[in-house]
Amino acid sequence: xxEVAIQTQKLTRKFGDLTAVDGIDLQVAAGQxxxxxxxxxAGKSTTIKILTGLLAPTSGSMQLLGVDFAxxxxxxxxxxxxxxxxxxxxxxxTGSEYxxxxxxxxxxxxxxxxxxxxxxxxxxxxxxxxxxxxxDYSHGMQKKLALAAAVIHGPRILFLDEPFEGVDALAAxxxxxxxxxxxxxxxxxxxxxxxxxxxxxxxxxxxIIHKGRLVAQGSLEELRAxxxxxxxxxxxxxxxxxSIVGKDGTERPQLEELSxxx
Amino acid sequence: xxxxARSVNLFEQIRLVSALRWRILRxxxxxxxxxxxxxxxxFAGVFSxxxxxxxxxxxxxxxxxxxxxxxxxxxxLLFWAIFLFWQLFPVFVAGxxxxxxxxxxxxxxxxxxxxxxxxxAYGFADFSALASICWLLAMTAGAxxxxxxxxxxxxxxxxxxxxxxxxxxxxxxxxxxxxxxxxRTRELFLGLFVLSMVSLNFVSPLMQRYGASARPVFLRxxxxxxxxxxxLASRALTAVIRLQPQGxxxxxxxxxxxxxxxxxxxxxxxxxxxxGEELSETAAPARAVVRPTMAATDDxxxxxxxxxxxxxxxxxxxxxxxxxxxxxxxTLLMPPLLxxxxxxxxxGWHLTRGGKGVSAEIxxxxxxxxxxxxxxxxxxxxxxxxxxxxQTYFTAPVRFREVFLGKNLMLVSVLAMEIAxxxxxxxxxxxxxxxxxxxxxxxxxxxxxxxxxTIANWSSITFPRKMEFGQMRGQRQSGMAVLVAFASQIxxxxxxxxxxxTGNWTGNLWLPAEAFFFLAAVAVGGYFxxxxxxxxxxxxxxxxxxxxxxx
Numbered sequence: 001x002x003e004v005a006i007q008t009q010k011l012t013r014k015f016g017d018l019t020a021v022d023g024i025d026l027q028v029a030a031g032q033x034x035x036x037x038x039x040x041x042a043g044k045s046t047t048i049k050i051l052t053g054l055l056a057p058t059s060g061s062m063q064l065l066g067v068d069f070a071x072x073x074x075x076x077x078x079x080x081x082x083x084x085x086x087x088x089x090x091x092x093x094t095g096s097e098y099x100x101x102x103x104x105x106x107x108x109x110x111x112x113x114x115x116x117x118x119x120x121x122x123x124x125x126x127x128x129x130x131x132x133x134x135x136d137y138s139h140g141m142q143k144k145l146a147l148a149a150a151v152i153h154g155p156r157i158l159f160l161d162e163p164f165e166g167v168d169a170l171a172a173x174x175x176x177x178x179x180x181x182x183x184x185x186x187x188x189x190x191x192x193x194x195x196x197x198x199x200x201x202x203x204x205x206x207x208i209i210h211k212g213r214l215v216a217q218g219s220l221e222e223l224r225a226x227x228x229x230x231x232x233x234x235x236x237x238x239x240x241x242x243s244i245v246g247k248d249g250t251e252r253p254q255l256e257e258l259s260x261x262x
Numbered sequence: 263x264x265x266x267a268r269s270v271n272l273f274e275q276i277r278l279v280s281a282l283r284w285r286i287l288r289x290x291x292x293x294x295x296x297x298x299x300x301x302x303x304x305f306a307g308v309f310s311x312x313x314x315x316x317x318x319x320x321x322x323x324x325x326x327x328x329x330x331x332x333x334x335x336x337x338x339l340l341f342w343a344i345f346l347f348w349q350l351f352p353v354f355v356a357g358x359x360x361x362x363x364x365x366x367x368x369x370x371x372x373x374x375x376x377x378x379x380x381x382x383a384y385g386f387a388d389f390s391a392l393a394s395i396c397w398l399l400a401m402t403a404g405a406x407x408x409x410x411x412x413x414x415x416x417x418x419x420x421x422x423x424x425x426x427x428x429x430x431x432x433x434x435x436x437x438x439x440x441x442x443x444x445x446r447t448r449e450l451f452l453g454l455f456v457l458s459m460v461s462l463n464f465v466s467p468l469m470q471r472y473g474a475s476a477r478p479v480f481l482r483x484x485x486x487x488x489x490x491x492x493x494l495a496s497r498a499l500t501a502v503i504r505l506q507p508q509g510x511x512x513x514x515x516x517x518x519x520x521x522x523x524x525x526x527x528x529x530x531x532x533x534x535x536x537x538g539e540e541l542s543e544t545a546a547p548a549r550a551v552v553r554p555t556m557a558a559t560d561d562x563x564x565x566x567x568x569x570x571x572x573x574x575x576x577x578x579x580x581x582x583x584x585x586x587x588x589x590x591x592x593t594l595l596m597p598p599l600l601x602x603x604x605x606x607x608x609x610g611w612h613l614t615r616g617g618k619g620v621s622a623e624i625x626x627x628x629x630x631x632x633x634x635x636x637x638x639x640x641x642x643x644x645x646x647x648x649x650x651x652x653q654t655y656f657t658a659p660v661r662f663r664e665v666f667l668g669k670n671l672m673l674v675s676v677l678a679m680e681i682a683x684x685x686x687x688x689x690x691x692x693x694x695x696x697x698x699x700x701x702x703x704x705x706x707x708x709x710x711x712x713x714x715x716t717i718a719n720w721s722s723i724t725f726p727r728k729m730e731f732g733q734m735r736g737q738r739q740s741g742m743a744v745l746v747a748f749a750s751q752i753x754x755x756x757x758x759x760x761x762x763x764t765g766n767w768t769g770n771l772w773l774p775a776e777a778f779f780f781l782a783a784v785a786v787g788g789y790f791x792x793x794x795x796x797x798x799x800x801x802x803x804x805x806x807x808x809x810x811x812x813x
Contacts, residue, residue, distance in 0.1 A: 054657060054808060055804075056804070073801075074659045074660070074661060075659070077658060082653075082657045084653050086650040086653065088652075088654045090579060090583075091649055092583050092647070097578075101578065102658070104575035105572050105576075105654070105658040107571055109571075
């Protein structure tokens with residue numbers, strides 16, 4: 001039986017009357033490239049925030065790599081890397097300074113931090129502006145730097161909230177290659193993205209959250225089989241997604257509603 | 263088929279923009295502190311109204327008196343006063359952040375002509391313009407009552423003067439907008455502004471010393487001012503009263519020349535904006551031909567090796583933030599500068615030689631208390647500049663006690679440096695206090711700083727408020743954080759003052775030093791004991807903290 005990287009039991013998060021995450025039971029095996037999908041406001045980012053320690057759950061529990069998060073948060077955090085929703089960058093540092101800061105925060109020695117940050121800046125094509133502060137980076141550059149910071153300590157689980165948003169095609173290709181290499185080496189990647197084509201291409205397993213509830217979870221093949229036996233392997237992830245999310249009456253907006261465009 | 267929007271006339275566009283500005287103002291009052299904002303706005307409105315109307319009477323009386331007593335040259339003073347207010351007031355306001363972004367209108371189908379006229383119309387809606395127009399009208403009324411025949415010429419001159427002022431104000435505004443669009447220049451501007459305000463304190467002692475010798479230089483420069491618009495407006499009016507048509511025509515032509523020149527410059531600026539001038543923070547893209555060497559390597563010996571890697575990383579990060587915050591630089595510059603100013607103002611230039619003024623026994627602890635008051639204030643909202651970076655502290659494998667240790671260590675280092683600098687300044691200006699006072703004050707510094715750090719750390723977690731580098735408007739600290747800072751500063755300062763005086767009351771001059779050493783030891787113990795509690799509190803309050811700082 002494969003090692004479980006992420007496991008949650010009845011994970012719930014409420015904001016006043018709103019239940020953003022409603023008792024979800026996730027199970028992600030080690031080494032999986034896991035896509036976490038859902039419409040806007042479904043609870044994806046809230047879930048990632050809980051799993052990475054940025055948000056406390058209202059109830060429920062979670063274990064990462066078999067360690068209970070609530071009991072030993074520092075030990076868990078040492079094993080994970082995160083690109084949070086807002087990227088979490090210190091904008092008054094240069095890219096190089098930020099990577100060195102993060103490396104040292106994760107307990108890497110100075111020489112290793114120095115070497116890895118140089119390599120990562122080169123790989124991310126950020127090395128040509130050593131004196132530019134992060135505040136002056138473009139959105140795409142900030143995203144690449146956030147990803148570099150998330151992997152500098154060689155995490156065993158990587159949480160990525162919309163990692164490809166605002167990143168150009170060239171850089172996205174390099175990032176995908178990096179992520180693929182990491183999964184080959186056994187890193188578990190937990191990714192949210194609105195671009196379903198990317199998820200379909202990269203992820204072996206997918207979970208769909210809708211209105212705070214986990215409505216589907218499994219490998220792509222399992223999900224395809226779940227919605228239609230006829231469609232078979234030709235069913236795209238977008239079709240699966242629309243089919244599952246649309247079950248409760250949530251429909252795609254109809255153009256006919258715009259009278260002046262008819 | 264796609265509908266094409268009908269063209270909207272200029273007045274309709276101006277009306278729409280006015281309505282937009284009104285809605286922006288109205289919606290801004292809906293925020294959390296809307297009641298306080300509204301009360302503040304009403305107070306500001308009432309006081310501004312009193313200020314404007316009061317000065318209207320002054321300008322009316324001034325114009326009436328100068329014209330009826332035939333002191334026509336003095337009219338230039340009134341024009342200069344209005345000119346300087348109209349041009350300088352918006353500059354001071356601009357330094358504290360941007361208000362409505364006029365350029366955002368460019369996404370709409372506006373012609374360049376409409377853009378220009380709306381831009382000018384905007385200029386008339388500013389407080390400085392409205393106030394100045396009121397004062398100019400009051401001046402016109404005063405002049406017309408004193409000499410009714412001057413009214414048509416006065417109206418013409420005032421109209422041209424208004425147009426010139428609004429054009430110049432918009433021009434300066436658009437240059438400033440370009441300047442302040444970049445963070446570095448914005449900080450520099452803010453720094454220069456604050457520095458110039460502080461420098462005003464030097465005016466009095468400098469005037470005392472150099473006033474007499476500077477007067478002839480000032481008088482020699484005065485005639486050159488007559489070629490500037492306010493003097494030209496005054497000269498045109500004088501020429502009308504003295505029935506000198508040539509003088510009137512020359513002054514009016516020069517005034518008109520200024521107006522045309524400024525209008526051309528403003529048209530060029532607005533045209534550049536209209537074409538989509540780039541004002542963003544991001545540097546122009548550059549293709550790197552050769553990979554440059556890394557700016558700074560960490561190959562040298564680790565000067566912070568005594569600290570844990572996490573604490574050392576936070577100290578380094580804090581130091582880098584400090585070196586990149588122009589405003590923080592200014593705060594650091596302020597204590598020695600203020601010691602210089604206070605010593606000059608309270609005792610004159612020859613304090614040490616003449617032996618007059620305050621004694622070092624009072625001045626030294628007083629100045630140290632003032633220094634701590636200034637430098638400790640940011641500690642009560644120490645995460646203000648972290649922004650989204652605060653998330654890193656929660657996702658990284660560190661406990662918050664390490665974060666506090668790193669931050670506090672940096673602050674204490676800065677304080678130590680500032681105290682040393684201020685001490686040097688004090689020795690130069692006032693002299694050293696007695697040994698028992700010196701030792702007691704140093705121990706008191708340890709007690710008050712460490713004691714306040716514990717409270718400040720709690721306040722930083724409990725009442726966080728995000729701040730932006732290089733901006734002051736909209737950069738309000740949490741009211742509670744200010745209150746906590748104020749209360750703890752008063753408490754610590756009060757305790758210290760009472761203990762300092764016990765030496766004299768009891769006749770045991772070393773008693774305050776002994777008492778402060780005891781209190782300092784208690785404060786240090788309390789500080790370290792509080793770190794674990796604060797770590798737990800930070801964990802409990804992480805959502806509020808990230809929400810406040812990431813917005």
